[in-house]
Amino acid sequence: MTRKRLLAAIAATASAAGLFGAVVTAEAAAPSLTATFAQSSAWDSGYGGKYTLTNAGDATSTQWTIEFDLPEGTTITTSWSSVLTRTGQHYKVTNAGFNGTIKAGGTASFGFNTKGLGLPTGCTVNGSPCGGGPPSTTTTPPTTTTTSKPPTTTTSVPAGDVVDVSTAAELQAALAAASPGQTIRLAAGTYRGPFVATKPGTAGAPITVTGPSTAVLINDGPSGEAPSCPAPTAGWDSGYGFWLYGAPYWHLKGFTVQESKKGIVADNSHHTVIEGVRVHRIDEEAVHFRRSSADSVLRDSTISHTGLGQAGYGEGVYLGSANSNWACHGNSGGVDRGDRIQVLDNHIGPYVAAEAIDVKEGTADGVIRGNTFDGQGVSGQNSADSWVDVKGSGYVIEGNTGTFASPGTFANGYETHNPGTTPSFPNGCGNVWRDNKSDLGGVGQYAIKITSTSKCSERPNVVHASNTVSRAVNGLTNIPVTP
Numbered sequence: 001m002t003r004k005r006l007l008a009a010i011a012a013t014a015s016a017a018g019l020f021g022a023v024v025t026a027e028a029a030a031p032s033l034t035a036t037f038a039q040s041s042a043w044d045s046g047y048g049g050k051y052t053l054t055n056a057g058d059a060t061s062t063q064w065t066i067e068f069d070l071p072e073g074t075t076i077t078t079s080w081s082s083v084l085t086r087t088g089q090h091y092k093v094t095n096a097g098f099n100g101t102i103k104a105g106g107t108a109s110f111g112f113n114t115k116g117l118g119l120p121t122g123c124t125v126n127g128s129p130c131g132g133g134p135p136s137t138t139t140t141p142p143t144t145t146t147t148s149k150p151p152t153t154t155t156s157v158p159a160g161d162v163v164d165v166s167t168a169a170e171l172q173a174a175l176a177a178a179s180p181g182q183t184i185r186l187a188a189g190t191y192r193g194p195f196v197a198t199k200p201g202t203a204g205a206p207i208t209v210t211g212p213s214t215a216v217l218i219n220d221g222p223s224g225e226a227p228s229c230p231a232p233t234a235g236w237d238s239g240y241g242f243w244l245y246g247a248p249y250w251h252l253k254g255f256t257v258q259e260s261k262k263g264i265v266a267d268n269s270h271h272t273v274i275e276g277v278r279v280h281r282i283d284e285e286a287v288h289f290r291r292s293s294a295d296s297v298l299r300d301s302t303i304s305h306t307g308l309g310q311a312g313y314g315e316g317v318y319l320g321s322a323n324s325n326w327a328c329h330g331n332s333g334g335v336d337r338g339d340r341i342q343v344l345d346n347h348i349g350p351y352v353a354a355e356a357i358d359v360k361e362g363t364a365d366g367v368i369r370g371n372t373f374d375g376q377g378v379s380g381q382n383s384a385d386s387w388v389d390v391k392g393s394g395y396v397i398e399g400n401t402g403t404f405a406s407p408g409t410f411a412n413g414y415e416t417h418n419p420g421t422t423p424s425f426p427n428g429c430g431n432v433w434r435d436n437k438s439d440l441g442g443v444g445q446y447a448i449k450i451t452s453t454s455k456c457s458e459r460p461n462v463v464h465a466s467n468t469v470s471r472a473v474n475g476l477t478n479i480p481v482t483p
Contacts (some may be wrong), residue, residue, distance in 0.1 A: 013399075028079050032057030033102070035066055035130040037120055040111065041369065041398055045325065046077070050111040051093075052329050055102040056132075063100045066093045066130070068123040072405065074116030080273055082110035082298040083204055091120075096206070096251060096273075113340075113367065150275045154214040168193040174310070175199075178207050186211025186255055192218045195239045201249030203271070209242075211255040213278055219260040229328035230267070235304035238262075240277070244269040253276060261309070262286075266293040268331055278302045283309030285354070288318040289341050299344040304374075307353025312382025314353030317343055320360030320392065323421045335362045335423065342367040351375030354384035356402075361427040373402040373413075375441075380409025386449075393459065395431045396417045404441035412449035413438040413469075416461060428452070430459035433467055440472045448477040 001427035033053055040048040055061050070089050082093045087114070095102075099108040123130035130410035165171045166187040174184045177201045180328040186209065195217055201207035222239035230238060232245055239261030244250055246272045256278040257263045263279035263286040266272045270293055278301065279286040286303040289296050298317060307314015320338035323330040329336045341363070348356040348371060348458040356373045359366065383389075387402045397414065404410045414436075428451065450461050463477045 002048045005207070006115060006209040014207075016046060023334060028264075029073055030057050031055050031059050031061035031102070032132070033064060033125045033128075034132045034312065035123060035125045037123065037130075039119075041367075041396065042117070044073075046114040047118060048111065048113050048369070050109055050122070051123075052107055052109045053102060054107050055104055057403065058104050061102045061126075062106060064095050064102070064124050064126055065368060066123065067091065068120040068130075068391065070114070070116070071118035074114055074118035076112045077115050078295045078297075078342070079112035080110065080299070081275070081343070084112070085204065096208075101163065109404060115344075122371060125386060129481060167191070167293045169194075171195060175209075177240040181205030181250075183208040183210060186215035187210050188214040190216045190218060192220060194219055194221060194239075194243070195241070196232050196238075196243045197247045197250060198232060198245050200247055205246075206249040206251050206271075206273070208251040209255070210253040213254060213256050215255040217257045217260075220263055238265075239283075240265045241282070243267070244272060248272070252276065253329070256280075257286075258282070263303075263306075264288070264433075265290060266296060267291040267329075268293065270294045270296065274298045274301060280304045280306075281308065282306045282314070284313045285315040285318045286352070287316070289338045290318070290321055290336065291329045292335075292339075294335045294337060294339045294341065296338075297342045297344065298346060299342070301346045303346065303348045303352060303356075307379060311353035311379035312384055314384075315358045316352040316354075316356040316414070317346075318350040318358050318360070319343075320363040323361055323419060326362070326421075334422070335421075335425075338363045338366075340365050342369070343371060345370040347372045347374070348387075349376060351377030353377065353379040355386055355389045357388045359388065359390045359392040359395060361391040361421050364425075364427050365394040366392065366396075366426070368397045369399050373398045373400065375402065375404035375410055376406070376408055378404075378408040378410055385409050385411040386413060386415045388417045390431050391428050393421055393426045393428070393430045396434075397431060398434045398436065401437045402447075403439045403483060404444060406441070406443070412445050413440060413447040415449045416451050418452050418455045419423050426456065428461045429456035429461060432462045432464070434464040434470075435466045438467070438469045438472070440469065440475070440478075442471045444472055445474045446477055447475075450477065450479045453479060 024164045035051050035053045040050050059176035064133045085092045102108050164185050168191045175197045180202045221237035224236035227233045236383045239259035242264045244266040246268045250325040251273045253275045261283045263282045265288045268291040303316040323338040402413050416428040462482050465481045469476045
């Protein structure tokens with residue numbers, strides 16, 4: 001249709017509308033959110049759940065709130081990529097600072113773990129059914145026309161509460177002045193210096209540090225006189241790339257840490273979320289959850305080339321502390337209780353000189369899921385000869401993919417050990433492996449090596465038949481397989 005004919009048609013339509021007293025207006029673009037629930041995993045006493053939101057509308061959605069109910073006997077124990085509140089069995093979940101905006105055709109998601117097996121019911125997103133359709137109403141005023149819009153919610157980042165930084169000094173100042181709900185946004189560039197955060201966020205208003213992968217944090221330390229136990233101290237630089245100390249409810253997203261003694265360390269900083277970061281070229285371990293930094297999450301991140309200074313201490317991810325270090329880090333009844341930490345969908349390796357993940361004694365009930373382990377370059381020093389060494393209890397280890405190729409010293413894919421501790425814990429017991437794929441490169445003995453069954457008679461480790469192995473010297477595991 002030519003432009004002249006199109007204008008004539010529009011005019012005719014408008015004229016006809018005028019004859020009948022109607023007003024023709026263009027419908028404004030609007031977002032349209034739906035949400036779907038799926039179980040990502042399940043075990044005897046609970047499951048992992050995930051909601052995926054989709055914007056099927058023709059405009060960007062700038063915030064979201066999902067509400068649902070769980071039956072009696074089922075509760076959410078931990079969640080990520082969201083801000084969650086609970087009233088009885090009713091849960092209200094709002095977006096985190098980094099995933100509230102969903103473009104037309106885009107998606108966002110959040111997840112949680114439960115105690116109990118009951119599934120969500122009565123789901124709504126921004127007041128409308130999660131499956132789509134208008135909000136439920138009981139009465140409709142006969143003479144009033146209203147425009148439906150999402151309810152007002154408080155997001156984790158109040159309007160205007162974003163601090164943009166582009167230099168090391170600006171970042172240090174922003175960390176020192178950080179307050180709940182604030183976002184510190186890094187510009188691309190190199191930031192050199194110690195970066196320490198000691199201000200706590202809250203469950204409803206975490207503090208976020210976000211930046212592109214080209215925002216690179218480097219610490220040239222350590223320097224100065226170190227205290228007897230690591231703590232921020234005047235005149236001492238720890239050498240850590242980014243250090244959370246007594247700073248719960250922080251979200252770290254997107255940036256890179258490199259060329260530091262340790263990468264990212266969380267001390268006494270529970271509910272830390274680390275997402276989409278890159279940590280590489282590190283002297284010791286890349287990411288360490290220490291001093292009971294429980295209920296934390298590391299996801300969608302990339303780790304490589306660790307242990308450049310001390311190979312035997314070059315873990316990719318370190319959960320908790322060795323019993324020998326509880327004198328410093330045992331802040332929960334003399335124990336480092338890094339419980340319920342989740343390591344999800346990361347790529348760890350190559351040239352991670354120690355274990356990709358070292359799960360220390362005294363920790364419990366974590367999840368290691370969906371990760372890719374590249375064992376090339378594992379050193380064998382300090383008994384580092386596997387992808388994952390589990391000394392904690394009650395871990396679910398599922399859906400991971402591991403490979404090994406020389407060079408390196410590689411014994412088994414996954415191992416358990418049972419160190420004695422005071423107080424006593426069922427260390428190395430009660431863990432579950434399912435749906436893991438292991439390629440041992442013709443070098444590794446077992447995909448899953450259970451060191452002791454007698455020490456775990458009350459809480460045995462379980463290896464399901466859904467695990468698979470290729471190029472193993474001996475096979476899948478050294479214990480009977482559970483269907």
